[in-house]
Amino acid sequence: MMMAIRIFAVLVLVFLVSPIVVIFPLSFSSGEILTLPTPGWSLRWYEDFFTAGRWLEATRNSFVVGGFTMVIATTLGTLAAFGLNMARFPGKKTVLVILSLPMVVPVIVAASSMYVAFSAWGLTNTFTGLVIAHVIVAAPYVVITVLAAVQTLDMTLVRAALSLGATPVQAFREVVLPLILPGVIAGAVFAFATSFDELVIAIFLTGPGQFTLPRQMFAGLREMLSPTIAASAVIMVVLSVVLLLISEAARNYATRLQGGARQ
Amino acid sequence: MDRNSRLAVLLVAPLLLLMIVGFVLPLGTTAFKAVDNPEVTAALPRTTAALGQWSGDGLPDEAVYAAFVEDLLSPQDNRVFGGLVRRLNFEQTGMRSIISGARRAAEGLQAPYSESLPALNAVWGEPEVWQLLQTHSNPYTATYLLRAMDLRMAADGSIIPVDPQQAIFRELFLRTFIISLWVTVFAVLLGYPTAWFLSTLRGRAEGLALLCVLVPFWISILVRSTAWFIVLQREGPINAALLATGVIDTPQAIIFTRPAVYLAMVHVLLPFQILPLLAVMKRIRPDYVRAAASLGARPWQQFLLVYLPMTMPGVAAGAVMVLMLSVGFYITPVLVGGLRDQMVSYYIAYFTNTSINLGMAAALSLLLLILTGLLVVAAARVLPGLNLGARV
Secondary structure, eight states: OHHHHHHHHHHHHHHHHHHHHHHHHHHTBSSSSOOSSOSOBOSHHHHHHHHSHHHHHHHHHHHHHHHHHHHHHHHHHHHHHHHHHHOOOTTHHHHHHHHHHHHHSOHHHHHHHHHHHHHHTTOTTSHHHHHHHHHHHHHHHHHHHHHHHHHTOOHHHHHHHHHTTOOHHHHIIIIIHHHHHHHHHHHHHHHHHHHHHOOHHHHHHOOGGGOOHHHHHHHHHHHOOOHHHHHHHHHHHHHHHHHHHHHHHHHHHHHHHHHHHHO | OOHHHHHHHHHHHHHHHHHIIIIIHHHHHHHHHTTBOOHHHHHOHHHHHHHTTOOSSSOOOHHHHHHHHHHHHSOOOHHHHHHHHHHHHHHSTTHHHHHHHHHHHGGGOOSOHHHHHHHHOGGGGSHHHHHHHHHTTSSBOSHHHHHTTTEEEOTTSOEEEOOGGGOOHHHHHHHHHHHHHHHHHHHHHHHHHHHHHHHHOOHHHHHHHHHHHHHHHHSOHHHHHHHHHHHHSTTSHHHHHHHHTTSOSSOOOOTTSHHHHHHHHHHHHHHHHHHHHHHHHHHSOTHHHHHHHHTTOOHHHIIIIIIHHHHHHHHHHHHHHHHHHHHTOOHHHHHHOOGGGOOHHHHHHIIIIISOOHHHHHHHHHHHHHHHHHHHHHHHHHSTTOOOOOOO
16 A cells, blocks of 8 residues: 555656656757657757847846846845834734735736736836836745745844944844845845746736747747747756755755854 | 834835835726726717716607717717727627717718717617616726626616626636636645655655655746647657557647646646645654554554644645635646636736727636635635745
């Protein structure tokens, strides 16, 4: 019985990874049709990705939008996390509800609503509009991550620094910042990933001039299934894994740092 | 407020302001658009004023007819008139040509208009069309919300079902809910044994197995749906494998079917079920089950009476998350489903981008929001301290 459950669980794990694994060989196929076994191997679809203008431009757009989203969401989210951790103030509960709204509202409702409002403000089909929308959906995650880091911060360390003659600014820079930095980095990676992966809002807010990589993939899927899409999917998988590794490294570093600080 | 609180407010303010202007306000606009009814009043100001005096019985008097013709003749923004035509045609099919015809002929009409208009088109000599205009000179309307439930208001103000061929939305909501429910059931059935298996592993094996859950979790929904799109298509690897092994003779249509939607959605949402379950299972000490065993419980009793109840918080947390996310799914059904497999989200996108009926998009958004809200409230009741901050 136990053995049967174990085998079942392994099959589920295989189910989870197999569609992702399968696109790797497909993207290196030399044929026009995405099937296995491949007629031969080639890099032609990657060549297409890196030479056909629209894919490269979409990738560049994604990095630009993701970069701006990351910087703005991390800054605003970190400030807000400090504020929320610092003191009680009237309406704090309401603030928490508002900040968690983008995480519970169905993304299609958010996208459609933002589209209507943003088009009235002339923000549709602009990078500014897309960045604003992405900051709104990404910042709550930054708040959560940084808040978790700030809450575990041992305030006696700050008091110790102050009693040893550090100025508040020095205490922040030398003691607080290194301790919360992993949380901030994890939040920033998360914000970047959220923007980089985001599609539904991009469908509503962007025109062909602002297509991000997911938006370009979606357009490609609905036109004609070219193996370049498999290549771009593989590129996105690789980027996601890199981001996952960065955030895991930040988490491990934080655990070690806090362990070290306590001793 | 003391100095600390003031500083705290100052730190929270920038993000809060952005959220209110960029998110809460648009959501509010959507809620408003679901009942907003500006088109008739904007395009026919004199007519709506004149209809205000009308009792609604029989035909309106000449003043109303004259006001209507004057409205038609007044130089107008074509967008405003287009809005009127679309709005009335949505209420009653055929109004597009009736109104446009009247506008084209308005120049040549002679007073008294209560005779010349009906001469142009007999519709203008019947009370219904005027009742329609009067009903919709109200700045608010329940039309969209009613239509989203396959209902409409009859001329006499009673609420009746729409024509059967227009009745699509109850089925749509039901379908959305049923698909979401099945996805949740599958996620629990597949997720529970998998999470248990992961909780029994140690060291290298644990890391590797966890990676099999975390990597798909981190990869975007689009990429995972794309992978299924590629795998399931007509010329895709699954069909190729089935053909090669002789199971089938001709490629089967797997993509654009309901099973394809279930397959891809369960795949996308399964980590949301496994991870909270795993967190709960890892905290359960084996002593309890051992104690039950030493007290003579059979294996199925150990599971049903001891282990399962202790893991229920994980089952519930994951299931709520999966259900909540499924209800709002868009990308996956669009890519791997057929038209009959689309969910509410598809129609919100359709009414926003394709048919440009923002009232309908807003009404569906509002209902979807209420549905999700109810699920969240129910979840919060069942599970205090539920963390909804997972990644979508």
